[in-house]
Amino acid sequence: MPPSAIPEPGVRPSDFRFHCLDCGHVADSASPDYRCPRCGDLLEISYPEWNKSGIRSRASGISADDLKSRWKERRLSSTPVDLSGVWRFRELLPALNAAHVVTLREGNTPLYEMPQCARIAGVPRLYAKHQGMNPTGSFKDTGMTVAASFAHHAGYRWIACASTGNTSASMAAYAARGGMRSLVLVPEGKISWSKLSQALDYGAVTCQLRTDFDGCLRLLQELVLRAPVHQLNSINPFRIEGQKSLAIELMEQMDWQPPDHIIVPGGNLGNSSAIGKALLEMRDLGLISRLPKLSVIQTEGANALVRTLREAGGKRLISVNAETRATAIRIGNPASWKKAVRVLEATGGTCEQVSEVEMAQAKAEIGAEGVGCEPASAVTFAGLKKLVKQGFVKAGETVVLILTGNLLKDPDFTMEFHRGDLFAGTPHESEGTPLSRLRRPPIVLDATLDAVLRTLEQADKSAPGC
């Protein structure tokens, strides 16, 4: 049975069940691989107690307006669960006693206006919700606090994940905070040093496997059936519940007036599924009155969802051999593809792909606005430009990009871009030329006033990057 809730007067805990999206099977508990015991598909958490009253449901027995003011009031509180930008919205999460919450004060991420990028893309209002401002530098922390807390509650000694880098960094940190051990499986040579170094620093047992991410995830799924380790990939539905908070916090920041579009990068497709689930739940609970269109962007070299939708109508997964410099989304066999197809269809969103060069340009433009992000996050802006040209995003519409990772997550990419050798020796070498106006390579000078003044003068005459 679900554990007891964080006690608060007048609030009923959000009792939850595991629900198979494919065959509809409902259960109180789940097996270690979080697969449906009947059909083997992924499970989702549902809340049977959210009762319908009139046309709208109620979470925790209270109305939408009361929820909004309760969440606002909690911003003045100094308890760990209220300081967390995830647990502050706990009425929409599975119930858990506060004593088991493992938190690093995740969430609470900024929503930036992006006027320069808006001009480039040709939209009137563009915002970036920067999930890279989370404690370990990526959106993973919002899901990890929930999944790690439930692992803690269940008494697991070991938690484990397969990762392209960010999940492992985040899981290792939350394991350490919760007094658990962590096992990380990453593809050897295919993740950024900066993410790998985080896992080491937080004390994970880190295995670099001679395979890709998809191979790591396959192995992990076998491992959890053989060893007492609890898996914290986004197959774990508690991760999805925590990642919903991104969308809830975003709506609160927009005063509950949804934007027309939300654009997110797609890898294993847990995040898009989580954002979509949150939007649908918020609509059903009367917290928002209409749904933004949720769209997913991938790179051309890791475009499993794009192909699945275009070539198979979203009915069966088309896996690919993924190859992209956006190592975070170098995934060819996304686990949550069915969930993502469902939320794209439910919100009226779309899926698009961008080239390596388009991604690199978009990243430099986001950086030039003083915001910065890791390469995988920049596909959102590159994708937006395409969606505007195609007329999918229309004149006058408001758009929010989800920046999933911090600029400092992949310094090699940024340095190679600015030095001009990012695409050296690759098929994209000639396409890379238009990017030169955005490059700002470091300048080595003699330590004289004259040399610095001359450089300043030259720079002042040259046109700004964007």
Ligand code: F0G
């Ligand atoms: N952006 C970043 C920075 C990521 O690290 C990831 C996924 C994604 C986007 C895609 O999100 O998988 O939910 O569709 N990183 C995972 C990891 C796979 O292991 O760190 P998704």
